[in-house]
């Protein structure tokens with residue numbers, strides 16, 4: 001099994017503290033993070049992913065919007081610089097300690113955060129990075 005992840009969620013999973021849009025969203029997100037922490041690989045998908053799933057039935061669902069797809073495109077390019085390859089649909093990635101460290105360093109430096117512009121969680125995620133990702137659920141293995 002793999003967890004389906006759209007590119008810009010490679011950023012969001014770095015800062016997940018247990019907060020989110022709805023209680024269902026948070027519960028589902030927590031399960032996904034536990035699967036990744038247990039060693040399950042993630043698979044890059046286009047569009048809505050396992051994290052989006054609880055939001056797809058919501059009236060204000062933004063998961064299919066063009067600006068969110070643009071976040072994916074920007075993140076893939078920037079994260080590709082860190083990983084040595086632009087993540088493409090169908091690629092599998094294991095979130096090893098090395099990968100997580102590199103992504104978090106780049107996130108804190110702001111070099112992979114073009115997708116975050118305009119996001120309602122921007123200030124929270126910035127504060128989390130400034131606090132060295134203290135309390136975040138995604139753990140290095």
Ligand code: SF4
Pocket residue numbers: 008011012013015115116119120121122123125
């Ligand atoms: S600011 Fe928004 S897009 Fe960026 S990591 Fe946080 S939740 Fe994700």
